[in-house]
Amino acid sequence: MIVIGLTGSIGMGKSAVAAMFMAEGVPVFDADAAVHRLQGPGGRLLAPIEARFPGTTGSDGVNRAALGQAVFGNPEALAALEAIVHPVVALDRLAFLRRNRARPMVVLDIPLLFEKGGSARVDHIVVVSAPAWKQRRRVLARPGMTPEKFRRILKLQLPDAQKRLRADTVVDTGGAKAATRAKIRQLVACLRAKQRRYCS
Incomplete structure (x- = not known):
């Protein structure tokens, strides 16, 4: 099985x-979605987060605004939150890999793939990129x-230019979505043909 690491700022x-x-039939593990689920109602992360950051959870799960206020701009608090979240997400990712072990390839969608050392655990790294002006327009919307x-978010992420170099x-x-879709279709076909070293 080829493990594709998908990342981008x-x-x-x-x-x-x-x-x-996913449209090409490749299973995708979405790290952000896993965090949302684990922090949602009844999620495994609620109790440890509440213990460390009192008042940031409730019956609806984690209050993301309150938790964000507690950790943004505070490296020590952010590190404490990551120490709670990352091991549980890693177990979720391992379960995903086990469920899909018979598949020819899977995608691990991990925003901080480089920043948190995850690039060493994948076989092929895909970096999603766009012009800075378009990125800014999308985010501020x-x-x-x-x-x-x-x-503040950009400061926590490796610059796009460096990510591209490591991809x-x-x-x-x-550009057009059709061109992006064609690129993904071409990449999946190349990887399925077991020509990974030639897939770019």
């Missing part, structure tokens, strides 16, 4: 590319997003 179109992989919050495949989402 905020606003680059990674979710759209993940959906394109999100509800509750501000230029300052956008800047086996760069997928440009700055």
